[in-house]
Amino acid sequence: MSSSTTTTPVTTPASAPTTSRSSLVSSSRLLEFAMFGVLALLIVIATIIYPAFLTPGNIGIILTQIAPLGIVAVGMTLVIIAGGFDLSVGAVFACAATLYTAIADRWTPGGAMVAALGLATVLGLVNGLVVTKLRVNPFITTLGTSSLYSGGVLFLTNAGSFSNTGEYFQAIGRGSIAGIRIPVVLLILAFLAGTIILDRTKFGRGIFAVGGSREAARLSGISVDVVQGSTYVISGFLAGLAGVITAGQVGAGQGSMGATIALDAIAIVVIGGTSLRGGEGRIWRTAVGMAIIAVLNNIFISLAVDNNIQLVAKGLIVILAVAADQLVRRSKR
Template sequence: MDKLIWREPIATTRITGRQPVGEEPQAQAKAKAPRRVITLGDIAGRESGGLVVLLVAVGALTLASDEFLTGNNLSNLARQVAIFGIIAVGQLLVILTAGIDLSVGSVLGLSGASTAQFLVAGVPIWPALLLGVGIGTALGIANGLLVTQAKLPPFIATLGMLGIARGIVLVTTDAQTVQGLPESFQTIANGTILGIPNLLIIAALVTVVMWFVLTRTVFGRYIYAVGSNPESARLAGVPVRLVMISVYAISGLLAGLGGVLLTSRLGAGIPTAGTGFELNAIAACVIGGASLFGAKGSALGAATGALIMGVLNNGGNLLAINAFYLQIAIGVLILVAVGFDQLNTRRSAASG
């Protein structure tokens, strides 16, 4: 399937494609119905800018530093980027519905520290891991309910959850690092398979699964439809509330997974872990081609944005560049990406 087609509804037409009884002939209905077409070529076009920036950054760092392409540095880079990539892909689903999740950093910290506490208390590794991810998922569902049932703006709902989750983890750990985790648990994030870091493999699997969901499933079409026009999607039979709750749940699940993996990588549960990660996740999505107005973006683009940020930070460390300059560079990239998105939107509106 090479393109995803979203048509505005006609009277009682549903997304099943069945023709309503007593309505205009099918040919006339199609002629009058405005439609929004999201093709794989459009998605690739939005990603191309990020890929160009990534290639330029990699080429420049390869010439500037002999250590950049070494196996040890690439392995470290993969581990650093993997967790950001996982969170960014979850954030992307929310952004596609024209929402935002500011709680992912705090959810990551709570899930990771809770997993460490479970392990220290004697809970086996896999149950502790599932409990940690489950905490993230539960908080994501809570975000979705606040947005859909309590009718709170996503910014306010998730900002509140940011404070709640961070407060809970500081209270439950007494703001102390949780140590003494099993070596076998630390191997999950620090081990390799055929020389490839486990974290990179997990991040790649998450990205591929989300790419498949967004481009090859009805649920993926629903996400883009809700982000494009939630009222039209509702009239066409899309379960808008369920879709909204689901994307926040997935964002929380992936934040929880990121927290578990970060705890495994560090070998300790750190209550302040994940501080600022929500901004990095949003930045990765925007740099990767996602639109904060919804319905535009892809999982590959979000992963590419996370990789760009990781490469810039890694290169800055290798070249001993002041970290504050790197923050300026990432800020400029965000502004440029949003500016191009606005320009493309205006051009599309003018041509339409």
């Protein structure tokens, strides 16, 4: 009895698609780290315009000025990686700054600071509860609460401003520790804390998982609502801290402060390469984005660029950064 074996030819994919896929991945890597090149170019331009740009004194001034915004951006990074969005940070910033300034004379500055940070944390908690429990879209939620918080503080203060030039009140914005400005110290601590949370903790891994896929995260045993809601609490606290720092720097607080904080923080995050779709990002990338915005601001100031033109430029940068993110994501498919 004889049998015949039919051999089915095995076809292998042509090498061209593999090569193409490899080149796409390489291109995505180049895009991910292109911001380092942008930062280097801006530094060169800034140094040409202002030769003293890289002196320690000027770098210290730049970091002190950008510190409140950088702190807000750390919280924004966590929210976005978890698949959320927070447009209310400017309003929370203003509420904290106003409360801190308004009660610092009647309370101790330390007590006023605790109250302001407590308020900011509660406002962040409200955002988190609305998003996770009521299932309202994060964009709509924080757009609404931004209006609610801003309108509330303006109504309660009759759209007035408060000032305080006391030494202890202004210490958090103008004081120093070992020769380093306190805002810079707090900025560094915020970035370190954000890095540890994302890279070294179970909570951080949960943030990535929730941002990548809520359902997959839930099936793997992660408390999705707790994780995502907590990022809004952190964002609120950090926005409040930034407001307190700024109030200390300028010696005043009012409900109209922080009008562009949300746009600037989002710009920093997306320029750094954190995806607005969630599940991807790093704190060090946000640090790069912050550095780019800081240098760009310094160039604008040196050239006396109109504030409205600065807003246009930042808006275009955000659009380009998001477009680059989309290109990277498509190349990874």
